[in-house]
Amino acid sequence: MEYKFLKPPPPTKYNVLSLGAGVQSTCMALMAAKGEITPMPDFAIFADTMSEPKSVYKHLEWLRLRLPFPIYQVTAGNLEDDALKVVNRKSDNSTYVNKVIPIFGIKPNGEKTAAIGRSCTRQFKIAPIHKFIKKKCEIKRGQKDPTVTEWIGISWDEMQRMKESTNKWSHKRHPLMELKMTRNDCKIWMKKNNYPEPPRSACYFCPFHNKESWRYMKQNEPEEFKKAILFDKKLRELYRKFDSKTDLDVYLNIECKPLDEIDLSTDEEKGQLGWDFKSECEGMCGV
Secondary structure (H helix, E strand, O other): OHHHHHOOOOOOOEEEEEOOOOHHHHHHHHHHHOOOOOOOOOEEEEEOOOOOOHHHHHHHHHHHOOOOOOEEEEOOOOHHHHHOOEEEEOOOOEEEEOOOOOEEEEOOOOOEOOOEOOOHHHHHHHHHHHHHHHHHOOOOOOOOOOOEEEEOOOOHHHHHHOOOOOOOOEEEEOHHHHOOOOHHHHHHHHHHOOOOOOOOOOOOOOOOOOHHHHHHHHHHOHHHHHHHHHHHHHHHHHHHHHOOOOOOEEEOOOOOOOHHHOOOOOOOOOOOOOOOHHHOOOOOOOO
């Protein structure tokens, strides 16, 4: 396993940079542009959930002007709309709310549940990225030899997020792991090279936000924070009205409280550990 993490995999015909537009993937892209990570990627690809803060889209346009390779933007649709979709179950004519994002719930007796649902990363990040790569790199059906190396911006402090490729036509590569660079090292590199620090990259309503992330949004992206409060309320209303087989009140935070009522002190300030993007298992969001 060591070579997979600390050394590049065998060379392939194409090198594709998976761009989350956060600190790590931005740093990785700019290091490649400067020749500090080789070979030069053939292109970068950003999967747009259509639910990122405005600051992320603005940063993406800034980055396009500074890379010698193209950024392609792909989408599987609007995640916000999909997460609020009410579905009719034909077998018994009951209804339910589409469980595409992970949400927290509380039962009538006050018992809290773990995060339920979750297909957003695979459906809205991984699937459109791989669909585009297969077409752009002319991957043949049933191909078993790797012709694509997919660069993932996971840093040294988040190594638990790494996963091996499940596609026989590709390798995964983690350049920041090879360099033993942490997220903070990426920030230092950006500052040293006179680049602004990228914004936090994540859907504005992501339940994997920790207290620090919600607080950052409230202070720096108040428009998105207000939208998240409304989304949180709307989700709860839909579950109460239409999710006939889920006897839960649902929330975007692990405390199971309305978003505008939670104490935004960080878990670290309280001496606790909480959900954050280190729990995100595919390494495709927030990097």
